[in-house]
Amino acid sequence: MKKKIALITGISGQDGAYLAKFLLDKDYVVVGADRRSARANMWRLKRLGIENKIITDEIELTEPFEISRLFKKYKFDEIYNLAAQSFVKTSFSSPLYTCNVTGLGVLRILDAMRELLPNAKLYQASSSEMYGEILEKKQNEKTPFNPRSPYAVAKVFGHFIIKNYRESYNLFAVSGILFNHESPFRGEEFVTRKITKGLVGILNNDLNCLELGNIYAKRDWGYAKEYVEAMWKMLQQKKPEDFVISTGSAYSIKEFIDLSSKYLGFKTRWIGKGLNQKLINISNNKPIIKINPKFFRPTEVDLLIGDSSKAQKILKWKAKTSLKQLVKIMIDDEIKYLN
Numbered sequence: 001m002k003k004k005i006a007l008i009t010g011i012s013g014q015d016g017a018y019l020a021k022f023l024l025d026k027d028y029v030v031v032g033a034d035r036r037s038a039r040a041n042m043w044r045l046k047r048l049g050i051e052n053k054i055i056t057d058e059i060e061l062t063e064p065f066e067i068s069r070l071f072k073k074y075k076f077d078e079i080y081n082l083a084a085q086s087f088v089k090t091s092f093s094s095p096l097y098t099c100n101v102t103g104l105g106v107l108r109i110l111d112a113m114r115e116l117l118p119n120a121k122l123y124q125a126s127s128s129e130m131y132g133e134i135l136e137k138k139q140n141e142k143t144p145f146n147p148r149s150p151y152a153v154a155k156v157f158g159h160f161i162i163k164n165y166r167e168s169y170n171l172f173a174v175s176g177i178l179f180n181h182e183s184p185f186r187g188e189e190f191v192t193r194k195i196t197k198g199l200v201g202i203l204n205n206d207l208n209c210l211e212l213g214n215i216y217a218k219r220d221w222g223y224a225k226e227y228v229e230a231m232w233k234m235l236q237q238k239k240p241e242d243f244v245i246s247t248g249s250a251y252s253i254k255e256f257i258d259l260s261s262k263y264l265g266f267k268t269r270w271i272g273k274g275l276n277q278k279l280i281n282i283s284n285n286k287p288i289i290k291i292n293p294k295f296f297r298p299t300e301v302d303l304l305i306g307d308s309s310k311a312q313k314i315l316k317w318k319a320k321t322s323l324k325q326l327v328k329i330m331i332d333d334e335i336k337y338l339n
């Protein structure tokens with residue numbers, strides 16, 4: 001039987017790597033596309049031992065000619081659009097660029113698909129950030145969006161243009177509204193990896209103290225490796241539909257720090273309030289976490305908790321890894337690859 005061929009944009013990112021491994025294990029031909037970079041950014045694929053098993057090509061989401069070229073070169077059965085300027089904080093300093101890549105990039109992909117590959121299936125990486133200042137206690141596919149950052153506004157555009165092209169041109173194009181998902185492959189600027197890497201660095205005497213922003217925000221954190229299966233499942237359905245993917249539980253950054261420091265064997269206590277709040281290492285009375293307003297955002301998303309009952313019912317998908325287990329996975333890996 002002819003192998004299915006899938007395109008993953010954003011192949012160098014966290015989800016791109018896990019999804020590539022998942023699809024290769026299902027015997028797909030995987031074309032992994034990324035923008036050209038002067039920096040070596042394929043370390044995740046190397047770690048998974050799949051760097052030489054995927055076909056690599058270039059895609060720049062601001063460049064429609066490059067998208068068309070790729071869509072003429074390969075007859076994709078499935079397209080996973082994971083590429084984005086995905087760091088929320090950067091979207092405040094680069095709003096136009098973020099909207100161009102993360103928002104309009106989706107339209108460029110969709111329009112090339114309409115013209116060149118109308119029978120392909122397209123997955124769009126939508127985000128729980130779209131709920132922003134939440135309008136319902138638990139967020140599901142029907143909860144209205146209330147975005148709080150240029151990144152989230154761009155994702156809302158991407159989400160609705162997918163729906164519009166699906167309805168206007170009868171394309172199989174769907175959005176997965178994924179809540180935060182983490183792993184050892186998470187970028188170092190995101191808060192979970194910043195904490196696991198930072199605390200391991202402190203234990204190893206490479207770092208004195210870690211500086212963070214708002215530690216009272218709460219997120220619904222799952223394990224990225226499990227979440228890519230849900231993306232694939234969405235494209236195996238008869239009917240194109242959007243799904244929320246989440247664990248259903250939320251924890252604060254402070255709780256994530258406490259779980260991590262406890263797992264590493266630190267004896268700690270919190271002191272002070274607001275900007276003066278610190279986490280003290282009881283063994284030497286020195287602070288290991290401080291607050292730095294530099295990491296605050298102009299507008300914050302205080303709380304996200306997803307309701308993924310539709311995915312549980314239709315996709316038969318459910319998150320399995322607890323936050324405690326996720327912390328262990330991330331820290332063990334951090335220690336293993338310390339040098």
Ligand code: NAP
Pocket residue numbers: 009010011012013014015016034035037041059060061062081082083084085086087101125126127128177178179180181182187
């Ligand atoms: P990530 O690690 O930041 O990866 C983003 C990828 O997009 C990288 O490969 C990056 O390439 C690529 N990219 C950035 N700008 C590009 C451009 N102009 N043209 C082409 N490629 C570009 O993100 P992730 O965590 O894997 O997330 C995957 C997707 O899911 C993103 O769209 C993100 O917004 C969305 N999402 C993530 C989460 C989450 O919790 N992880 C939750 C909801 C939605 P470089 O290596 O060159 O930077």
Ligand code: G4F
Pocket residue numbers: 086087088089126127128129178179180181189190191192194211212213214215217218219253295296297300301304
């Ligand atoms: O780890 P974060 O940067 O992730 P954020 O903003 O929730 O966005 C991630 O998840 C979204 C899904 O909801 C994705 F769409 C998006 O692409 C990305 O993957 O920040 C999490 C929380 C925020 O409330 C932030 O203010 O942690 C808080 N935080 C506190 N101190 C910090 C820091 N965040 C970062 N990155 N760095 C800090 O020092």
